[in-house]
Amino acid sequence: MKTTLLICILILSTVCNAKENIKGSWIVTKSGRVTLRCRPFDFSKSPSPDSLAITNILKEQNDCYNEIRNKLKLNDDFEFSIYLFNYDEAKEKIGTNGGGHANSKERIIYYTYLNPPIKKSPNGIHEYIGNHELVHVFAYRNFGRARKIVREGYAVAISGDFSAYKASNGEFYKKPIELWMKEYNEKNQVLSPSEMLKGGKIPYSQFYPQSGFFISWLFEQYGVEKVNMIYPKLRLYTLNESKLKKEFESILGESFSTIENNYLAYCKLKK
Numbered sequence: 727m728k729t730t731l732l733i734c735i736l737i738l739s740t741v742c743n744a745k746e747n748i749k750g751s752w753i754v755t756k757s758g759r760v761t762l763r764c765r766p767f768d769f770s771k772s773p774s775p776d777s778l779a780i781t782n783i784l785k786e787q788n789d790c791y792n793e794i795r796n797k798l799k800l801n802d803d804f805e806f807s808i809y810l811f812n813y814d815e816a817k818e819k820i821g822t823n824g825g826g827h828a829n830s831k832e833r834i835i836y837y838t839y840l841n842p843p844i845k846k847s848p849n850g851i852h853e854y855i856g857n858h859e860l861v862h863v864f865a866y867r868n869f870g871r872a873r874k875i876v877r878e879g880y881a882v883a884i885s886g887d888f889s890a891y892k893a894s895n896g897e898f899y900k901k902p903i904e905l906w907m908k909e910y911n912e913k914n915q916v917l918s919p920s921e922m923l924k925g926g927k928i929p930y931s932q933f934y935p936q937s938g939f940f941i942s943w944l945f946e947q948y949g950v951e952k953v954n955m956i957y958p959k960l961r962l963y964t965l966n967e968s969k970l971k972k973e974f975e976s977i978l979g980e981s982f983s984t985i986e987n988n989y990l991a992y993c994k995l996k997k
């Protein structure tokens with residue numbers, strides 16, 4: 727990759743997006759594959775990122791790009807943009823102030839600037855945006871649209887955590903999927919791969935961490951390349967569940983019930 731180039735320009739955005747409201751001033755910085763737009767100083771009552779935070783965010787996101795590319799063994803090559811909204815405007819402009827979402831087709835991430843940022847467990851490093859949304863962009867480009875079990879499963883498996891929790895020291899940490907699984911084991915609420923394949927109305931706090939745990943188990947058991955072959959087969963419009971299970975069977979070489987039983991036995995060990 728080229729030497730890091732950091733340009734700082736203050737622009738007045740005139741573009742209006744149908745879904746996200748991106749009106750107002752943005753500070754535009756670029757480094758490596760990332761173009762970051764964040765709010766200028768004193769834009770709103772919540773703090774805007776200062777120059778040190780901007781440098782850290784650009785580095786984090788370029789690192790995330792490389793990490794995802796390596797972990798998923800994808801030979802992809804693209805640039806992407808981030809709109810980082812201040813905390814007090816994010817809910818109104820992008821629908822949440824606890825994270826964000828990606829427009830995978832356009833390679834744009836809309837996210838909330840949290841100050842201080844949430845720490846990553848267990849090393850305590852600050853994570854501003856993380857890699858969840860960027861995994862969605864990679865997956866869409868390489869595999870297309872597919873069911874939630876792989877779509878969210880991949881994003882959570884690669885990041886290794888979902889949402890956050892308050893630790894005994896009063897600080898907020900990303901919540902590792904192992905911790906989620908320990909709790910669901912204790913409550914007897916471990917979802918089977920069949921249930922996750924079906925999707926349906928499972929609360930996202932159950933579905934996201936558990937699909938991530940299942941996909942990371944598949945990565946370990948069968949290797950990323952094989953699981954990558956399954957992703958594009960799990961089309962949203964294929965309503966016949968046994969057809970979807972057959973895709974697992976033909977690629978992984980085992981019956982779906984064997985895969986399912988082995989996974990559930992593995993989950994029990996995480997108690």
Ligand SMILES: [Zn+2]
Pocket residue numbers: 858862877878881
């Ligand atoms: Zn997601």
